[in-house]
Amino acid sequence: MPNFFEDNEDIKFHLETRDLEAIIRLQEEDFKEKGEFPYAPEDVADAQDNYRRVLHLLGQIAAEFIEPRAEEVDLEGPKLVEGKVVYSEGIAQALGRLAQADLMGMLLPRQYGGLNFPTTIYAMAIEIISRADASLMNIFGLGSIAETIDDYASEELKEKYLPKFASGEVTGAMALTEPDAGSDLQACRLKATEDTERDSWRLSGVKRFITNGCGDVLLVLGRSEEGSEGGLGLSLFLCEQGPGLRVRRLEDKLGIHGSPTCELHFDNKEAFLVGERRLGLIRYAMSMMNGARIAVAAQAVGIAEAAYRRAMEFAGSREQFGRKVRDFPAVSEMLTQMRVSIEAARALLYDTAMVADLFRGLQRQFDVAAKEEKKEIRGRLNKVKRLAGMLAPMSKYYASEMSIKVASDAIQVHGGSGYMKDYPVERYFRDARITSIYEGTSQLQIIAAMGGLTSGTFSAALDEFEFRGLQRPLKGIFGKLLRARKATESAISYIKKRGDSQYTDLKSSTLVDMAIDTYIGYLLLRDAELCKRKVWVAKKFIEDMLPRVEMNAKRVRSGARTTLTHFSTINA
Amino acid sequence: MSFRSIVLAKQVPDTQNLTARAMKPDGTVNRAALPAIFNPHDLNALEVGLNLRDKFGGEVILITMGPWMAAEVVREALYRGADEAVLLTDRRFAGSDTLATSYALAQAVRKMGEVDLVLCGSQAIDGDTAQVGPQVAEKLGLPQLTFVQEIEEVRETGVVVKRTIENGYERLRAPLPVLMTVTSEVNIPRPPRAKLIMQYKKARAPVEVRIEAEREFENYTGVDRDEIIAKKTEERMAALRDQGLLLTEWNLERIEAQEERCGFAGSPTKVRETESVVLRARESKTYDPTEEGLKGLVEELADSRILG
Numbered sequence: 054m055p056n057f058f059e060d061n062e063d064i065k066f067h068l069e070t071r072d073l074e075a076i077i078r079l080q081e082e083d084f085k086e087k088g089e090f091p092y093a094p095e096d097v098a099d100a101q102d103n104y105r106r107v108l109h110l111l112g113q114i115a116a117e118f119i120e121p122r123a124e125e126v127d128l129e130g131p132k133l134v135e136g137k138v139v140y141s142e143g144i145a146q147a148l149g150r151l152a153q154a155d156l157m158g159m160l161l162p163r164q165y166g167g168l169n170f171p172t173t174i175y176a177m178a179i180e181i182i183s184r185a186d187a188s189l190m191n192i193f194g195l196g197s198i199a200e201t202i203d204d205y206a207s208e209e210l211k212e213k214y215l216p217k218f219a220s221g222e223v224t225g226a227m228a229l230t231e232p233d234a235g236s237d238l239q240a241c242r243l244k245a246t247e248d249t250e251r252d253s254w255r256l257s258g259v260k261r262f263i264t265n266g267c268g269d270v271l272l273v274l275g276r277s278e279e280g281s282e283g284g285l286g287l288s289l290f291l292c293e294q295g296p297g298l299r300v301r302r303l304e305d306k307l308g309i310h311g312s313p314t315c316e317l318h319f320d321n322k323e324a325f326l327v328g329e330r331r332l333g334l335i336r337y338a339m340s341m342m343n344g345a346r347i348a349v350a351a352q353a354v355g356i357a358e359a360a361y362r363r364a365m366e367f368a369g370s371r372e373q374f375g376r377k378v379r380d381f382p383a384v385s386e387m388l389t390q391m392r393v394s395i396e397a398a399r400a401l402l403y404d405t406a407m408v409a410d411l412f413r414g415l416q417r418q419f420d421v422a423a424k425e426e427k428k429e430i431r432g433r434l435n436k437v438k439r440l441a442g443m444l445a446p447m448s449k450y451y452a453s454e455m456s457i458k459v460a461s462d463a464i465q466v467h468g469g470s471g472y473m474k475d476y477p478v479e480r481y482f483r484d485a486r487i488t489s490i491y492e493g494t495s496q497l498q499i500i501a502a503m504g505g506l507t508s509g510t511f512s513a514a515l516d517e518f519e520f521r522g523l524q525r526p527l528k529g530i531f532g533k534l535l536r537a538r539k540a541t542e543s544a545i546s547y548i549k550k551r552g553d554s555q556y557t558d559l560k561s562s563t564l565v566d567m568a569i570d571t572y573i574g575y576l577l578l579r580d581a582e583l584c585k586r587k588v589w590v591a592k593k594f595i596e597d598m599l600p601r602v603e604m605n606a607k608r609v610r611s612g613a614r615t616t617l618t619h620f621s622t623i624n625a
Numbered sequence: 626m627s628f629r630s631i632v633l634a635k636q637v638p639d640t641q642n643l644t645a646r647a648m649k650p651d652g653t654v655n656r657a658a659l660p661a662i663f664n665p666h667d668l669n670a671l672e673v674g675l676n677l678r679d680k681f682g683g684e685v686i687l688i689t690m691g692p693w694m695a696a697e698v699v700r701e702a703l704y705r706g707a708d709e710a711v712l713l714t715d716r717r718f719a720g721s722d723t724l725a726t727s728y729a730l731a732q733a734v735r736k737m738g739e740v741d742l743v744l745c746g747s748q749a750i751d752g753d754t755a756q757v758g759p760q761v762a763e764k765l766g767l768p769q770l771t772f773v774q775e776i777e778e779v780r781e782t783g784v785v786v787k788r789t790i791e792n793g794y795e796r797l798r799a800p801l802p803v804l805m806t807v808t809s810e811v812n813i814p815r816p817p818r819a820k821l822i823m824q825y826k827k828a829r830a831p832v833e834v835r836i837e838a839e840r841e842f843e844n845y846t847g848v849d850r851d852e853i854i855a856k857k858t859e860e861r862m863a864a865l866r867d868q869g870l871l872l873t874e875w876n877l878e879r880i881e882a883q884e885e886r887c888g889f890a891g892s893p894t895k896v897r898e899t900e901s902v903v904l905r906a907r908e909s910k911t912y913d914p915t916e917e918g919l920k921g922l923v924e925e926l927a928d929s930r931i932l933g
Contacts (some may be wrong), residue, residue, distance in 0.1 A: 054642060091869075092823035106826060107819045116814055155819035168819060 057120075057181045058586045059114025061358070063396055064177055067403045068108070070583050073101060073173065076407060078407050079414025080171045090163045111156055111178050119147045119185035123311075126186060127480050131313040133303045135440025138267030144311045147189050157193070160200045165211065166219035170343070172413070173406040176351040180402075183355025187484035188311030191264050197344035198225035198272055202291065204327035205337050210291055214270055223551075225271035227341055228260040228317060235262075236497055238274065238334055239284040244320060245275035254290055254326060256297075256319040262304065266315025269294050272341070273324060274333050289333035290324035297322030308483030343441070345492040346449040347409060350402045353449075353456035353488040354395060357562075359390045360456075360463035360481040367467050367476075384466060391459045393593050398452040400576040401569070405441070405448040412441045440514055443505025446498035451569050453488035454495060460485040473504070499565045503557070506545050511568050518575050520582075527581055530591055534574045538615045540606040541567040547610050557615055560609045567605045570598045626781055627682035630674035630742040631734050633761065634667035634687055634702065634930040635752040636695040638748045641665070654751075661694055663701045666746025667809045668814035671778050673744050675815065677779060684708040684740070688733050690718060690726060696830040699872050703825045704817035712830045717780055717888050723752075725891035726758030732880040734765060742784075747772050758806035774810040828864075830872040847932040 058064060059176025086093035094100035105416045122143030129141035140148070151157055159175050173515045175196065183190040199218035202211060217223040234240040243258030256275050260266070271292050278286035292298065297320050304314040327339055365388060369381035378384050415434045422430055462484040464471035489495045505511050515538060520531055544564055546555050577591035613625075638659035640647075646658035674685040687702040689695050700855055706829040712793040713733050721729065722869040734743060743765070745758035755771070762769035774794060783800040789808055829837075836855040865871040877887060885891060910925065912918035926932040 054639075092820045094823070102826070103823045106822050110819060110822065150816060153818070154816040155821075168823075214876055 055116035056109065056112040056186055057115040058108040058177075060116075061112075061181075063399055064180065065110075066580070066584060066587075067399065068101075068104065068174075068177065069436070070580070071173075071403060071407060073097070073171075073407070076171050076173065076410040076414060077101070079418065080169065080410065086163055086169075093163060093169075104170065107156070107159075107170070108174070108177055108181065109160075109167065110154055112181050114150055114154060114156075115148075115181050115185035116239055118150050119143075119189060123145060123186035123188075124477065124480070126188060126311040128310075130136040130234060130310040131303060133300060136299060137170045137540060138303065138313050138315065140299055140313070141311055143186070144189055144192065147186065148192060148221065148224070151193065152158045157221035158196070158199065158215075158219025160196050161203060161215055161219045165203070165215035167215070171406075171410040172347060173403060173410055176347055176402060176406040178401075179348050179351035179353040180358070183352040185355075185357045186311060187352055187356045187481075188309040190348070190355070191309060191312035192224050192268075194345075194348040194352065195225045195227070195265055195268065195349060197341060198227055198270070200344060201227075201272060201289075201337060201341045202327065203207060205289070205339065206291065207325075207327075210327070214291070224265060225270045225272070226265045226268035226315075227338075227345075228263045228264055228266060228273040229338055230262045232261050232333050233577050236494060238280075238338065241274050241276060241287055241334070243273065245277040245279070245290060245324070246279075248323070248479060251323070254324045256290060256292065256322045257322050259301075260317040260319070262491075263317055264312055266317045267294065267300050267313055271298075271317075272327065272337075273319070274338055275324075277326075277330050277333070284334040285331050287333040287338075289337040291327050292322055292324035292352075307478070307486055309487055331413040342492060343409065343445050344579065346498070347402070347406055349488050349492045350398070350405070350448045350452035353452040353485065354398050354402055356454075356481050356485045356488070357391070357395050357398070357456040357459040359575050360460040360478055360485070361388075361395055361583045363464040363476070363478050363481070364391065364466040365444075367470070371468075378466070378468075387462050387466060389593060390597070391462055393590055393597075394459060395571045396587075396590050397577065397594055397622055398448075398455045400580060401444070401448045401451055401573050404485070404576055405444040408437060408441045409613065412437045436513075439505065439508070439510045440469060443502055443510050443514070446501035447505075447565065447569050447572070449492065450489075450495050450498035450502065450565065451573070453485075456485040456488055457482070478486045496562070497564050500558075502565045502568070503561050506564060506568050507549055511545070511572070512542060514572065515575060518579060520578065523582075526588065526592065527578065528587075530574075530578055530581070530595050533595050534571065534578060537567075537571045537574055537595075537602045540602050541571050544606045544609040556612075556614055559614060563605045563608050567602045567609075570602050628674075628677045628779065629683050629739065630677060630685050630744055631704070631737055631740050632667070632671045632674050632685060632687045632702070632707070633712065633734075633743065633745045633757070634671065634698055635664045635731055635746075635749045635757075636661050636689060636690045636691050636698045637664045637749050638662075640648075640750050643644050647817070661697065663698050664746050664749045664751075664810055666748060666750070667749070668746075669809055670744040670746050670859050671702060671705060671891035672812045672814040673746075673805070673807055674742065674778065675811065677742070678708075681779075686710065686737060688713055688730065690714070690729055690733075691817075693830065693832040693836055696833050696872060698814065700825055700828055701817065701829065703828065704821045705816060706821065709873065711873045711875055711931075712832070713875050714830070714832055715887075717877050717884055719832040720889035720892060721887065722892035722894035723754050723756040723760060724893060727764060728886050728891060729880065729882055730757065730762045732882045733875060734761065736875075736880055739802075741801045741803075745769065745804070745806045747808045755806070758804060762804035765804070766852055767802055767804045768803045769806070770797055770799055771806045773805050773807045776805075776811065776888050811888050824863045825870070827868075828870040829861075829865055830874045831858075831862055832874060833872075834865070837861075903913050 074097050077097050084095055087095045094103055126141045126143040131141055132139045158167035159170045163169050179190055179194050182193050199215055202214060220366040229238055231241055246255045248255050250515050256273060273290045274287055275290055276286050277288035299317045299318045301316045306314060368384055369377055371378050415437055419430045463478040464482055467476055467478055470476055521529055574595050577594050581591040638654060638656055639662045646655055649655045653676040678685050685707045687707045687710040689698040696712050699712045702710040703852055718729055748755035757771055770786050770788060773786045774789045778785040783798055784803060785798050787794040788797055835858045838854045842854055912922045
């Protein structure tokens with residue numbers, strides 16, 4: 054029976070070899086729910102076994118139920134009928150199926166009917182779903198909205214909504230973007246007025262490009278402080294679909310057709326404050342975005358996996374000049390780079406997800422700790438927080454650009470056939486294209502990751518790796534990694550010494566590329582120690598990466614700023 | 626209005642996902658190469674029961690007869706939300722043909738008390754006899770609706786169904802209690818539920834506990850071996866029972882079956898010979914991709930009764 058978990062040795066590799074113990078212990082708070090809930094694990098091994106079984110179930114549904122419907126979903130798309138959004142049939146069926154299988158509340162605590170799984174496992178689930186139908190992930194992956202409610206909303210709101218999220222009875226949306234506030238969310242204008250009589254708020258304004266804006270429960274960023282400007286005047290609100298809220302239009306998009314993208318009109322819509330006033334953007338939306346970044350990275354990896362598999366299949370059966378096209382070195386190279394870059398992105402993704410889990414677990418531990426204990430936890434917490442803050446944007450940036458490249462190359466491998474709608478690779482390409490845009494464009498991810506490079510978080514993270522007693526060829530690989538690290542760090546210090554913020558911005562993508570290449574190199578070497586095949590994956594990655602890093606170092610250190618000095622001359 | 630359903634299910638080799646290793650050189654089934662699965666049509670039968678329960682209340686009880694490995698079917702039923710599931714297992718059931726199987730199953734159903742519906746898959750994908758459901762109905766004296774493709778109505782007074790026949794269907798009405806065998810068209814079986822998988826994954830039937838203990842002490846040669854195994858088995862069964870994880874297991878005595886009507890003794894079907902038929906293309910005809918050629922191909926297919 055086809056199964057998108059069982060047939061994916063690389064996901065299984067990460068699930069089996071990553072040390073999840075610390076995360077599981079934090080997540081399960083020393084297995085306190087054992088006995089209270091019949092499905093709570095009793096120890097680490099039991100929890101890991103649960104993850105495996107649930108991913109098996111999900112992998113089966115993805116392969117047998119979701120994937121066969123994906124083409125139809127892409128053709129059909131959602132419809133706006135008398136102000137109501139109707140999902141395409143395949144999406145509605147798939148959501149029903151996932152809900153039947155208890156898979157809609159993976160992240161939520163058990164007390165609300167969730168599975169209490171860590172983000173790492175959830176990211177694996179998103180990857181598996183996205184391989185079957187990337188657009189379904191946009192609704193499935195909005196589980197981080199429920200997580201935000203869980204983290205910050207009042208008990209009352211939690212009790213009311215979280216069980217419905219867990220059972221799949223409701224889906225959610227996060228309404229942040231506005232016509233004049235895209236990347237720059239501080240410019241949000243949607244007006245929020247307190248209704249003291251009803252102990253609630255009223256929202257008026259427009260939100261645009263809202264994924265699943267037709268969802269039953271929305272988290273909305275609104276300006277609660279009248280006359281204020283900037284991020285500190287914004288708060289987060291929860292409201293339900295219904296009178297006062299209208300889907301004004303559905304966007305017609307390049308890809309992810311199954312996912313409805315809505316323009317929302319709020320007209321004195323009743324809503325409830327989530328958490329504290331003024332923290333809407335700077336704390337809650339940011340935390341939601343971090344989850345969403347990991348989700349999009351996982352989505353991107355899933356799409357790339359689907360595209361790569363099709364390309365391999367085609368290249369192994371299509372013959373030209375009397376040979377399988379797979380056997381022409383130019384095509385072999387393309388396929389190999391696709392595979393290696395997918396595994397590279399996956400290594401970074403699950404490393405990032407684990408750090409995010411560690412952060413969330415430590416944060417929870419910190420919140421309830423006694424004063425003396427707090428001191429002890431704080432140091433670790435801050436370190437993990439900085440690392441998570443660097444890795445999440447890196448992961449999203451790398452995975453999404455990789456996905457677009459891999460999907461594009463999958464078309465290339467197919468030749469003319471790939472450009473035709475008869476094959477799914479053109480759909481994968483259209484679906485992949487959004488991943489470097491939403492939840493923060495690549496350019497914004499780069500800015501977010503830069504902080505980690507200049508603050509020393511990057512170097513500290515590399516110092517954490519311990520490679521002792523390496524044998525050949527790992528020793529040689531490690532030597533190359535050290536050269537990549539040196540080149541990257543010298544470029545970072547060049548930039549810092551120069552102290553020219555415009556120049557830093559100009560070179561930041563080059564710098565972040567170098568840092569990601571190097572960091573992934575470390576991750577792949579770590580994996581190579583555990584698995585023979587991975588030795589060659591690491592070798593291939595580093596062979597390609599080291600010259601690229603050294604070239605990038607030259608570019609950064611060149612001081613070339615022609616774009617800045619002669620932009621208008623060239624773009625005349 | 627609520628309904629109490631008994632679902633009869635079988636564990637079968639997965640003949641729908643055949644590999645080259647599925648058959649031994651002598652033409653018999655290589656069970657080791659075929660994963661054992663819940664007979665697909667029986668999942669449809671289980672879904673009928675679960676669906677009725679979810680809509681109208683009541684309960685769904687599954688019975689599966691087979692060797693100890695069939696405990697997996699019991700767990701699968703629990704993963705999907707069956708209220709109760711019974712493993713009917715006994716060495717004396719081994720070698721049962723459809724007559725002996727239906728006898729044992731009918732005896733087990735009798736032990737269940739009042740029942741509204743007995744639900745079976747139309748056939749098992751290994752033997753494809755489609756005999757067990759009807760035979761159980763006969764033994765229990767129940768009306769039978771076989772090859773049900775659609776259930777139109779279920780009331781306390783009876784059911785109305787569409788039954789698949791060649792070139793169409795017939796609409797039938799029957800009073801309750803009734804035995805139905807269903808085809809794969811009747812519904813899409815629900816998936817297992819993640820929470821129930823995690824809850825029941827460690828559930829074991831007594832026979833499994835015993836076998837586990839026997840394996841554990843396989844190499845132990847002390848004179849008290851049997852004693853130790855029995856003690857371990859008892860201890861573990863008690864622990865499982867405390868956690869609500871001991872599966873229900875019935876044997877020949879429990880269903881008050883007559884031994885001579887079970888297993889080999891109760892099975893008049895005797896396999897005299899099996900022939901391994903290897904299909905080979907001996908001759909081929911080529912048709913041109915033209916109107917003419919196409920016409921010729923269709924005529925040939927019609928003549929050889931592959932079409933029409």
